[in-house]
Amino acid sequence: MRRFSPEYLRRTRKGMWVDSRAALAPLSLGDRERILDAGTGTGELARVVAAESPAAVVCLDADPELLSVAREETDLAVVAGDAVRPPFADDSFDLVVCQALIVNLPDPTVALQAFGSLSTDAVAAIEPDNADVGVDSTVEAEVTLERQVREAYIEGVETDVAMGDRLLSAFRTAGLESIETRRYYHRKIVEPPYDESALSAAARKANGAGLADHETELRRVLTPEEYDTLRREWREMGRAVVDAMRKETYRRAEVVPFDVVVGRVSR
Numbered sequence: 001m002r003r004f005s006p007e008y009l010r011r012t013r014k015g016m017w018v019d020s021r022a023a024l025a026p027l028s029l030g031d032r033e034r035i036l037d038a039g040t041g042t043g044e045l046a047r048v049v050a051a052e053s054p055a056a057v058v059c060l061d062a063d064p065e066l067l068s069v070a071r072e073e074t075d076l077a078v079v080a081g082d083a084v085r086p087p088f089a090d091d092s093f094d095l096v097v098c099q100a101l102i103v104n105l106p107d108p109t110v111a112l113q114a115f116g117s118l119s120t121d122a123v124a125a126i127e128p129d130n131a132d133v134g135v136d137s138t139v140e141a142e143v144t145l146e147r148q149v150r151e152a153y154i155e156g157v158e159t160d161v162a163m164g165d166r167l168l169s170a171f172r173t174a175g176l177e178s179i180e181t182r183r184y185y186h187r188k189i190v191e192p193p194y195d196e197s198a199l200s201a202a203a204r205k206a207n208g209a210g211l212a213d214h215e216t217e218l219r220r221v222l223t224p225e226e227y228d229t230l231r232r233e234w235r236e237m238g239r240a241v242v243d244a245m246r247k248e249t250y251r252r253a254e255v256v257p258f259d260v261v262v263g264r265v266s267r
């Protein structure tokens with residue numbers, strides 16, 4: 001399973017659920033008593049769930065660095081452990097939920113089966129469809145290069161990061177029933193005045209750090225020469241973004257679709 005830094009999670013999940021939480025309705029959060037957020041990371045989803053539910057919410061993750069952030073930024077119970085082999089007895093929760101976890105696992109069915117054993121009622125997964133991301137930018141090269149990187153990353157990553165309808169099939173294979181699905185669109189807008197997060201993201205483009213986040217996956221697909229060319233063009237694009245931000249002419253919009261899938265446990 002890939003590891004992510006707290007900074008990466010903050011960048012990619014910033015603003016999720018701020019505009020609309022209607023997509024979480026199938027989770028029946030208001031009726032829950034005990035919820036597990038599996039693979040909680042730094043606890044972003046757990047905080048949203050806790051705000052919407054009277055339930056006791058437990059955060060589970062195997063990464064101690066991420067858990068330390070979750071522990072500092074929430075007042076929720078935090079437990080160290082593997083989401084695929086969770087350290088809880090069967091039927092410990094009435095809802096097990098995860099966000100952007102299944103797409104990073106080599107065998108999603110194993111995790112979903114484990115979640116089904118833990119839950120007395122429902123299992124939910126909120127997963128990005130990385131093949132359907134949309135980006136628009138006033139820096140034209142950014143649109144082209146991000147599409148190129150995204151396509152190479154999807155080909156080079158070792159898990160299914162663009163599951164789409166296959167997520168529904170994984171739920172069925174895991175034995176979950178009465179499955180409900182809906183799609184949530186996470187919109188991220190960058191425009192003047194730019195906040196620190198936007199300025200940092202632009203700097204990471206200009207120095208190549210943003211591309212380096214995915215270097216392992218990209219090098220599985222690209223030749224060394226192709227990767228070096230991409231890195232050079234990426235940094236040039238980043239410098240153009242930084243320059244446009246100085247002039248306050250830079251605008252960027254990104255839409256990441258998330259599939260929200262909820263299945264009922266059969267006993």
